[in-house]
Structure formats: structure tokens, C-alpha cells
Amino acid sequence: MAQRRWALRQLLLVLTVLPCCTSLQVSIPQEEYEIARGGEVTLTCVFVPARPELTQFLIKWEALSNNEGEATKTVASIFKGGNIDIAPHYEGRATMEVDLDQRRSSLTLTETTLEDSRHYQCSVTIPNDDEGNTAATTSLLVLVAPSTPICSIQGTAEYYQDIKLTCLSEEGSPAPVYDWKSYNVENNPRQLPPKAFQEDGVLSLFNITRETSGFFTCSSTNRVGSASCTFTLAVMPPSSNTGTIIGIVAGVIAGLVLIAILIYCLRRRKKNKNQAHDERSPGEMDYFDKDAPEGGEQYKDKKKDKKKDKKRKDKDNAKKKRGGEEESDDDRHSDSSEKERRDGKDSSQLYKDGQRDQYRGSQDRLDDQRDQYRGSRDRLDDQRDQYRSSRDRLDDQRDQYRSSRDRLDDRRDQYRGSRDRLDDQRERYGGSRDRLNDGHDRYNYQSSRDDYGDHGGHYSSSHGHADGYD
CATH class of the missing domain: 2.60.40.10 (Immunoglobulins)
Structure with a gap:
């Protein structure tokens, strides 16, 4: 048919x-x-x-x-x-x-x-x-009947937040239609919130509160069949994580600001120290061995120390010798003042020659010391270039060795006192020279010459003694 x-x-x-x-x-x-x-x-x-x-x-x-x-x-x-x-x-x-x-x-x-x-x-x-x-x-x-939809949430379920509930079937022909229904916590049907709206399986909820909590069911339907899913919504108060995160961020920012201020202060202090260091004279600078640890010992020139020790010993020996000579001179002046008067012009001349030789030797030693210090200064210039990289450590250790500078000042005062004693001795020798001149004026040349003939042997020994002094 x-x-x-x-x-x-x-x-x-x-x-x-x-x-x-x-x-x-x-x-x-x-x-x-x-x-x-x-x-x-x-x-x-x-x-x-x-x-x-x-x-x-x-x-x-x-x-x-x-x-x-x-x-x-x-x-x-x-x-x-x-x-x-x-x-x-x-x-x-x-x-x-x-x-x-x-x-x-x-x-x-x-x-x-x-x-x-x-x-x-x-x-x-x-x-x-x-x-x-x-x-x-x-x-x-x-x-094709719709497959079981998947219900999910977009957003945070906390008081006064806006969220979205989504519903989607992976299969369905023709395309399924989605519909949301709401139930309270006692599983009783209720109307959706007034401001809520749904479109293509997405339910939008605004300014949610505790009353929004409950069950939300989504049904996916076409003319072949239907399927559904249920989402349980529990609206909670805002968590403390937000405050904690804000506190951590604020703490980190404050820490960064403090670190920046500290770095600025340290750089400013270092800059001031460098300026003060540049204004100091080379003689006031301390140098340290680059091979020593950061808190290491101060640089020492061993050759210079040996020369200083030798010079100190020479000065002590010279003091002892001059002390003995002073005592012998006092004894000679006290016991043989008459012999000295007879010595006259020759004795005075010998004394002058001895003093001249002594001062010439002192001048030679000063020249040697000047050359030595000039060499030391050259070495210091070389060391200044070599240890320029240690400048930062010197800045940190300057306070530590400030007391060393005070000790050096004490030694300078001590050496200045020694120089004053040398000046006193020079004045005393000047007085002795004046006494010799007075003796020459007091005794005539002829009597001194006769006495010199009687005591020739004695003056010969005195002359030998003067040569030993020289």
C-alpha cells in the first residue's frame, strides 16, 4: 500500500x-x-x-x-x-x-x-x-537524550559575594534546555532570590547571605529525555585568610621600607667615612695585610721595626754613655778643676771639636733617618695602592684601633719629652762651654803653657780620652 x-x-x-x-x-x-x-x-x-x-x-x-x-x-x-x-x-x-x-x-x-x-x-x-x-x-x-549534567560554582560562597552556578550536559540532541530550582536547608521548595537570573544553564546569584544556603537542582531536558544534578550551597562568613594575607603584605612592605632606609643610612655613613678618610694625612692612616682575616692584625713593616729596635738600643747606649761621661766630667771638674783651668785654650778646643763631631754624627743620623722615612713613605704609597681594596674593612676597623692612635699620641708626647731632655743637655753643654771661656780669661796663656809642660803626660791621656768620646 x-x-x-x-x-x-x-x-x-x-x-x-x-x-x-x-x-x-x-x-x-x-x-x-x-x-x-x-x-x-x-x-x-x-x-x-x-x-x-x-x-x-x-x-x-x-x-x-x-x-x-x-x-x-x-x-x-x-x-x-x-x-x-x-x-x-x-x-x-x-x-x-x-x-x-x-x-x-x-x-x-x-x-x-x-x-x-x-x-x-x-x-x-x-x-x-x-x-x-x-x-x-x-x-x-x-x-540523543541529555547526559547527566555537571553542576559547579564560580566564585566564593561567602557573605555579600556574587557567585554563579553552572550546569552543562556533554551530550544531547537536540540541544537540551536547562532549568534551575531551589530548595532550603530543610529540602523544601522555594523561589529563587529576587535578583537571580539564569541563562543557558548559568544561574547568577548576587549579594548572597546565610539565607541563600540550600540545595540547587538543575535539569537538562530535550524531547528525547532529561537528566539532572544537585549542588549544595553553604554560605559562610568571610574567612580570616583575607586579613592574614593583608597583614602579611603590609608586613613585607614595611620590612622592605626599613631595609631601604637602613641601606641608605649605611651608604651615607660609608660616604662620610670615606670623605673623612680622604681628609686624613697619609701619616695617620693604618694599613693591614690583605692576607690577614677581616678582623686581622695591623700591617707591620718588620724591617722598619728592626731598625726602630736598633735605633732604640743605640739611643739607650748613648744615654748610658753620656750619663757616664757626665759623671766622669763632674768628677773631673770637682777633683781636677785646677787641671782644667790649666788646660786652657787647648782643652776648650778639644771640647768644641768633640761637640762638633757629635752634632755632625747626629746630623748624619738625622739624614739617614730622613732617607729611611722617605723610603718608608714610598713603601706606604705602594701599599696604599695595594690595599685600596681593604678600605671598607679599614672603615669598620678604624673604631677598633682608635685606641692604637691614642697610644701613638702618648708615645709622641714621650718622644717630645726626650727631645726636651736633649735640649736641656745641649743647654748644659753650652754652660760648660761658657765656664771654659771664663777659665781661659782668668788664666793667662803663659802660665797655662808652663803648667801644660809640667803635666804633659796627663793632658795626653785627656786627649786620648777625648778621642774615645768622639
């Missing part, structure tokens, strides 16, 4: 088209097909050529793309005199039939999936008959 009805429909179509058409006409009687996933569906295409004789033709079924940029897929095709060609992707579940007498072609799909939901095109190519409508399209909808 159905086949007879289909034949009558095709005959009516042919009778209607033939009188008014002189070109190829291709059509698909049904615009849309629907089938449940896993089912079987047959698509039918009718074509009417301009000339009834079909010597050559090409009939092809194609699956059009649902996305832009995706190529069209050929499902099946047939050329007159050849076999039906099925595409590899559809092998085993697609078949094609052609009825030339009824001018009809059909495509059957089995085990349909969601990928089969698309538009399909039937095209007929006849040589010298390419005018008119050579292709027609139809759509296939594979019906």
Missing part, C-alpha cells in the same frame, strides 16, 4: 514537471529526517532529466560540513556502467541504491551517531544536461 502511494506521488510529480521543464530537476521530497541514536534511516532523492534517454550519468551523495572550514565528505557515488563506491568512513553502515526506471536514488545509514547529524546533498550529473536544478539537500537529526 505504501509503495503504491509512493509510485502515485512520483507519477504525479513527473506529470507536473514534464510539461513545464526542459532541463534537469533534482529534488528530495522530505526536508528533514529524525532518528534515535543507533537507529537506521533512509534518505531518498528524485531526479528528472531533460531527455528521457540516460546514456551516461553520475549520482553522488555528500555529507555537508556543520563547521566553517571543514571539507565536504563524499558518502557514496555511482557512475553508469560502474559499481557503487562507498567512502571508507561509511563502509559497513552505508548503502546506496539507484532505480533508473523511477528516476530515484536512496542512501541508507545504520548505527547512526551524533556525527551523522548534519545536512546531506544529492547531486546528479548528466552530460549536455547541466542546466536547471542539479542538486538537492536535506537534514538528518540524530536524537
